[in-house]
Amino acid sequence: MGANKLHWRVVLVRPRNPLNIGAAARAMANFGLRDLVVVKPYAPVWQETRSAVGAEGIVERARAADGLSEAIGDAALVVGTTAGSRRNLDRDLVPLDEFSSWLGSHRSRAANAPKRAALLFGSEKTGLSTEQMSYCHALVRIPTCADCPSMNLGQAVAVCCYELARAGALDSDLKNQARATAGRPPAKVHLSDPANLQPLERVLERAARVLDDVGYLKPKSRSATLVKLRRLLLGLGLTNHDVKILGGVLAQIEWKVRSP
């Protein structure tokens, strides 16, 4: 159990109904999670929501992010949530009630277990898009019925928070601390730690520039190819050291390609 404990950040991707932000915050408070980030909220009125009873602190500290990469921040494990099983996915689709054992085996495979993780919830109508899912190391499936698979967003957050608490997957040392990353110095980077998403994204951006320059990316398939590349990079389980080297290699290639 202890080996599976993580600091969990809840990321709501473009929620349409501000009430759901408050509902998510309340469910988090009920089960001891504290760190909420909202990507591009349609109406950033969460301060006033009624459903945040008892979760005012979480709503106050919640951050709005412009993009998913910024929202994920220093989380070295990213897990998406999905109700259905309709998409043909090229990664682990873990039933929610088996999530804790999946976490255990994932962390035992990793040379250095991540300490921070992000749990992603898609927009109410559509869930996570394929592009948003490409940021995820795994997808967790809430085992809903085939004839009514889609959950209310606040209820989905509640069920997932309950399961994380039930399975002992919350780091209780961390869970009672306000850990909004805005305004605090970045955590010290250890080269042997699993790479965070942000340096990986910078590597991907550089790779995209290089592949544009050499004519590898075609306009029609460009975004689909980049999604595949992100999946490939995530799947490699790179450390910060690996990412640093890869970044250096790409910088050198970019310099060469762009030099007259």
Added chain:
Amino acid sequence: MGANKLHWRVVLVRPRNPLNIGAAARAMANFGLRDLVVVKPYAPVWQETRSAVGAEGIVERARAADGLSEAIGDAALVVGTTAGSRRNLDRDLVPLDEFSSWLGSHRSRAANAPKRAALLFGSEKTGLSTEQMSYCHALVRIPTCADCPSMNLGQAVAVCCYELARAGALDSDLKNQARATAGRPPAKVHLSDPANLQPLERVLERAARVLDDVGYLKPKSRSATLVKLRRLLLGLGLTNHDVKILGGVLAQIEWKVRSP
């Protein structure tokens, strides 16, 4: 697992916010429960609620009941839900994640395992009252944090439905059938089956009349004493046969006491 399977009825006791009725129905639909009863809804406008996406059938079949006893109906096992542990309770207080094993041991103790059960949720502000709890064979505690114990009603229903589904405590033969009891003939009563709440309530009413007549019940403590009596009766694990005998005995006493 199979031995723990039951047909679960969800009973909302005096919900104040009609949106929560729709939210409860949707969570039920997500996890395969169908049977919803609402006791004295403050505003019976659940037909229009937006949150019942995908659960229209459940909302349509949902019944309004005047009292808790009517709502519980033919359920032979009654379980209340509570967030806190503040009340000093004289019955099993089962953590939600241990509910399935509790069910197993409860059913193995009973000579004839009940087939239908009711799960009670109290009003948003107050939860279940002591009087309402006195109808319950057990109370299930949702393991929320001490600093934010109270859950949103719709989210509490979602977490409990998820747990029942996860633990394999739903009777899948029954769960896909519309089983609103209104308008259908009562199920056949087997004398060796565990007593349903309604005949027990009639016995309790008769006992109250007798105890009033003989001056046992004092105005000041009357309702508290009746709550204790209900607890006592429920705790005996009577069969329908026992209840029939007890009813006969009390009828005889009542006749004698009232005869001039």
